[in-house]
Structures are given as structure tokens and as C-alpha cells.
Amino acid sequence: MSSEKITAEKRTEFGKGAARRIRRENKIPAVIYGHGAEPIHVTLPGHDTMMALKHHGQNALLELDIDGKTQLALTKQVQIDHIRRVIEHVDFVAVKAGEKVTVEVPVHVVGESAPGTLVVTDHAAIAVEAEATHVPEGLEISVEGAEAGTQIHAKDIALPQGVTLVLDADTLVVNVTAAPTAAQVEAELESAEAEAGIVHEASEAETEAAAATEAE
Incomplete structure (x- = not known):
């Protein structure tokens, strides 16, 4: 598992307003936790971070350059705006080479x-x-x-x-498992609809057929 090198900026502004300003600049607010130290709040470049997370998956390892110092950070949680399909925030865990996680x-x-x-x-x-x-x-x-x-x-x-x-x-x-038959799927659907109180109105053809049966 290789790490992606990303340049991060420390941030001192917090809150929803600050986060919105960061995102408007196509950047991502993030926090790095771990090793008994105070959390490090940073801002990441939006496109580079998105591509790194997309390429390496949910446990992406990033090599963050923070004020000239390198910090290995393992992705812990990614918050995504599913409507706009953008990353809103990332939580990382600080790690060291050779450390077990x-x-x-x-x-x-x-x-x-x-x-x-x-x-x-x-x-x-x-x-x-x-x-x-x-x-x-x-x-x-x-x-x-x-x-x-x-x-x-x-x-x-x-x-x-x-x-x-x-x-x-x-x-x-x-x-x-054995795949359910069409009859089993239909029976399960009818049972679920009955539990939910869903009642289907009879079609015109079904109404005519029922009337013909009663007339016989």
C-alpha cells in the first residue's frame, strides 16, 4: 500500500462558516488524531485529495506535508455531500511506518x-x-x-x-443459497404489501372476470 503525498495547510478558523469558506476555495477541511497529541486541523487541496481517496479506497494512506514536516495519516472517516458529490470533511489517524493498526x-x-x-x-x-x-x-x-x-x-x-x-x-x-422462484418472490411481495397495508385496486379486466363468474 503506497502513500500519496499531499501538501496540507494548518488552519485556525473553525465552525460551519469557516468550513464553507474553505470548500468555496475547492479545499477540504480535515482533522488528524492520534498518538496522544492534540488534534491537528488542516486544509487539503480538493482535487488532489479526492483523487487520492478515490484511487486508494477507504483506508487511503496519505503523506501529509504540514509546514515542511511529514505526517503519515490513515483515512478514518470521509464525509460526503451525496447531492453535490463532493468531500465535506476527512478524519485521519496519525500513524508511523511499522506501526500496527x-x-x-x-x-x-x-x-x-x-x-x-x-x-x-x-x-x-x-x-x-x-x-x-x-x-x-x-x-x-x-x-x-x-x-x-x-x-x-x-x-x-x-x-x-x-x-x-x-x-x-x-x-x-x-x-x-438457492435462488428463490418467481412464485416465492411474488408471495413475499404480497406478504410485505399486506403487512404495510397496501391494497391494489382490481383492474378492469379482473372486475369483468369476477362479474362474469358471479353471473354463472
Whole structure:
């Protein structure tokens, strides 16, 4: 896992008004926590930060240049405005090379399971411990040819060297089941609608058919 170099500026203005001014300049407010020190409030360049986070995923490691000093920072939380599709704020954890960290790593299901099956992902990410500079961006789980009844637990996932599982080893991550039939889907839909109190008006054809049946 490589780190992206980003030049950050320390900031002294806080609050919603200051944050809005920062975003209007196409920059991103951020905070760096960790190592028992006071949080460091910084401003990051909007485009460069967005591309770094997009390229390296939810656990992106950034090499922040703050007033000429370098600080490794592991992405902890990213707040996004889902309407405007822009990053509003980022929380980082200060880390050091060689330091072990616990992170949630996304799992990616690949391959095609056997015909007539349905693949259900019970956990989209799993907790692992790894060196801060060697956090995997994702973990692949293959379901190629898997039959109904196949279950993949956390302990079954191949981890890169130096990465250890933190999540309970017996946690079910992926479950391959028999795909429901059209009749089962229709029955479940009708049951859900009935519980929600949804009543459908009969169509004109259904009304005419019912009337014809009563007339016989």
C-alpha cells in the first residue's frame, strides 16, 4: 500500500462558516488524531485529495506535508455531500511506518456461482490488523462454481502476509443459497404489501372476470 503525498495547510478558523469558506476555495477541511497529541486541523487541496481517496479506497494512506514536516495519516472517516458529490470533511489517524493498526477492509466477491443460486454478502468488510503502510485495499472472495449451501467464513479468507484477522474467525461473510422462484418472490411481495397495508385496486379486466363468474 503506497502513500500519496499531499501538501496540507494548518488552519485556525473553525465552525460551519469557516468550513464553507474553505470548500468555496475547492479545499477540504480535515482533522488528524492520534498518538496522544492534540488534534491537528488542516486544509487539503480538493482535487488532489479526492483523487487520492478515490484511487486508494477507504483506508487511503496519505503523506501529509504540514509546514515542511511529514505526517503519515490513515483515512478514518470521509464525509460526503451525496447531492453535490463532493468531500465535506476527512478524519485521519496519525500513524508511523511499522506501526500496527486495526482497520475495516472491504471484501470483493468475484466469480459466478452455480446456476440457480444466490450469493448473499453478510459482511461487506472485515476487521484486520496490519502495518499502517501495508493495509490491503480489499480482499477477494471467489464463489466460482459454488453450490447452494456453500458458506465462506472469515477464517476461510486468504489474507496477505503480515495481515491478521481481528473479526471472529467463525463469522459468516458470504452465503450461497438457492435462488428463490418467481412464485416465492411474488408471495413475499404480497406478504410485505399486506403487512404495510397496501391494497391494489382490481383492474378492469379482473372486475369483468369476477362479474362474469358471479353471473354463472
